[in-house]
Amino acid sequence: MSHILQIDASARTEGSVTRDLTRQIAARLGGTVDHLDLAATPLPQLTEDWVGANFTPVGDRTDAQKAVLSQSDDLIARVQAADTLVIGLPIYNFGLPSALKAWIDLIARAGVTFSYSPDGPKGLLTGKRAVIAVASGGTPVDSEIDYATPYLRHALGFIGIHDVTVIAADALGSDSDTKLAAATGQIEALAA
Numbered sequence: 001m002s003h004i005l006q007i008d009a010s011a012r013t014e015g016s017v018t019r020d021l022t023r024q025i026a027a028r029l030g031g032t033v034d035h036l037d038l039a040a041t042p043l044p045q046l047t048e049d050w051v052g053a054n055f056t057p058v059g060d061r062t063d064a065q066k067a068v069l070s071q072s073d074d075l076i077a078r079v080q081a082a083d084t085l086v087i088g089l090p091i092y093n094f095g096l097p098s099a100l101k102a103w104i105d106l107i108a109r110a111g112v113t114f115s116y117s118p119d120g121p122k123g124l125l126t127g128k129r130a131v132i133a134v135a136s137g138g139t140p141v142d143s144e145i146d147y148a149t150p151y152l153r154h155a156l157g158f159i160g161i162h163d164v165t166v167i168a169a170d171a172l173g174s175d176s177d178t179k180l181a182a183a184t185g186q187i188e189a190l191a192a
Helices: 017-029 048-054 063-081 098-107 149-158 176-188
Strands: 003-008 032-037 084-090 114-117 120-123 129-135 163-169
Touching: 003 017, 003 063, 017 084, 017 129, 017 163, 017 176, 032 063, 048 063, 063 098, 084 149, 098 149, 120 149, 129 149, 149 163, 163 176
Parallel strands: 003 032, 003 084, 084 129, 129 163
Antiparallel strands: 114 120
16 A cells, blocks of 8 residues: 655645645545644754754764754654655745745755765655645746746755656636646546
């Protein structure tokens, strides 16, 4: 049975397009769903203590350093356990929500989710799939003013997730019904 990590980043809990789309995608794909709501459980920003703990060799970490990294460890374990990530990406002011950026900061860890090699960084979370549900009021997906979708696609690839599908409900400020119907059609075409 497939294991899905559904990540919602919209500050809106009611009337959120991305939340509706991630629910539809998870239902379409089937399997067990682990739901991570970044609005309900805000993540911390990186701190000097976190960076210091992260760059301390595992065997040399103090109990305090282990505690500082424990939330990051838990978030990474949830990604490692998933076959598919379903990520809601509302575009705020041409970029991604700070809650989603905090999640990326906490899961992108050298030696854990990526490694450095003579050929450059190598993602360690291979064999996974991601489906990104993007919604925006006026920003077309992958346009020159969309700094969110390419960033998230790159961040996922950086940790080894290259099988990425984007479901776009973009520029909803104009003809939203048609665009939402098109997004639903994209979801219905997804292979389970």
